[in-house]
Every structure is written in C-alpha cells, then in structure tokens.
Amino acid sequence: MSEANTGPHFDIHGNAVKLELGPDEKARAREKIVDVLWSIQQKKGWIDDESLKAAAVECMLSPQEADEVATFYNLLFRRPVGKRVVFVCDSISCELTGSAMLMQNLCSELNVKPGEITEDGELTVLPIVCLGHCERAPCLLAGETVHGPLTADREAMRELVAKIRTRKDAG
Numbered sequence: 001m002s003e004a005n006t007g008p009h010f011d012i013h014g015n016a017v018k019l020e021l022g023p024d025e026k027a028r029a030r031e032k033i034v035d036v037l038w039s040i041q042q043k044k045g046w047i048d049d050e051s052l053k054a055a056a057v058e059c060m061l062s063p064q065e066a067d068e069v070a071t072f073y074n075l076l077f078r079r080p081v082g083k084r085v086v087f088v089c090d091s092i093s094c095e096l097t098g099s100a101m102l103m104q105n106l107c108s109e110l111n112v113k114p115g116e117i118t119e120d121g122e123l124t125v126l127p128i129v130c131l132g133h134c135e136r137a138p139c140l141l142a143g144e145t146v147h148g149p150l151t152a153d154r155e156a157m158r159e160l161v162a163k164i165r166t167r168k169d170a171g
Contacts, residue, residue: 082124093134101152
C-alpha cells in the first residue's frame with residue numbers, strides 16, 4: 001500500500017475525508033463518449049443533435065454533458081464541414097507572422113468564410129489554436145500535411161489550394 005493511502009486524510013477544515021483511487025464512473029463515461037463521437041463523425045462527417053443524444057444515452061451522460069465534451073475538442077465537429085478540413089494556426093507565433101492575412105486570403109481564394117464549406121463540398125477552413133510548428137509560422141494543416149512557413153499573397157494561395165486539392169492525405 002502506498003504512503004498516500006495510509007492513515008486518515010483531512011480537508012482544509014480538518015474533517016476526515018475518504019480518498020478515492022482511480023477514475024470514477026463519470027470519468028469513464030466521458031472517456032468513452034470521445035470515442036463514440038469520433039466514430040459517429042467518421043461515418044457522417046460531423047455530429048448532429050440526434051447522434052449526439054444517442055451517444056449520450058449509450059455512455060450514460062446527459063445530452064448537455066455529451067455536447068460539452070463534443071464542443072471542447074476542436075477536431076469534433078458539431079456542424080457540417082467539407083470532406084476535408086484545412087486548419088489555419090492562429091497561435092501567437094503564427095499571428096505575429098501573418099496568419100490573419102493567410103486566413104483571409106485563403107478564404108478569399110476558396111470563396112468562403114471561415115467555417116463555411118466550399119461550393120463543391122470539398123473544403124472547410126477553420127482556425128486552430130496551435131499546430132505545434134512555430135518554427136514554420138505561419139502554417140496550416142491539411143490532412144496530415146503541415147504547410148509552412150507560408151506567404152499570404154494571391155499567387156501563393158492559388159498554388160497552395162491546388163496542392164491541397166490534389167493531395168490524398170488532405171482529408
């Protein structure tokens with residue numbers, strides 16, 4: 001038995017408290033819901049309300065609790081997206097090197113606003129907090145490929161869009 005489990009434990013008021021080890025049932029349900037929601041998204045492309053409610057029932061959570069989990073993770077989509085999502089990093093490194101202009105010009109080239117789906121249903125452009133490639137700022141992720149450092153000029157955007165549209169791992 002570890003030292004942490006010997007003797008009584010006390011809260012800040014001096015009251016004896018029971019020490020619980022391991023995840024509780026709610027934590028296990030929250031872990032399971034991520035997998036269930038991911039599976040739904042893989043089949044449908046996004047997580048609609050009906051599917052979210054069914055997943056909540058399966059994991060013994062309320063629909064609100066399931067939605068809290070679904071909206072916490074930026075790779076789970078609660079509204080329709082294109083077949084492939086392009087994530088533009090907006091971390092401080094990318095912001096300081098032009099990610100706002102990159103987002104603006106990329107969306108302009110695709111004729112969408114962030115979060116919208118291109119007319120052909122192929123692409124959605126979304127911001128993401130950090131891709132972890134600050135040395136390549138500004139950058140974006142299309143499929144499994146990080147592109148960067150990028151420039152936001154029109155010609156560069158046309159070339160980038162053509163490259164993204166032809167890559168098989170961009171979805």
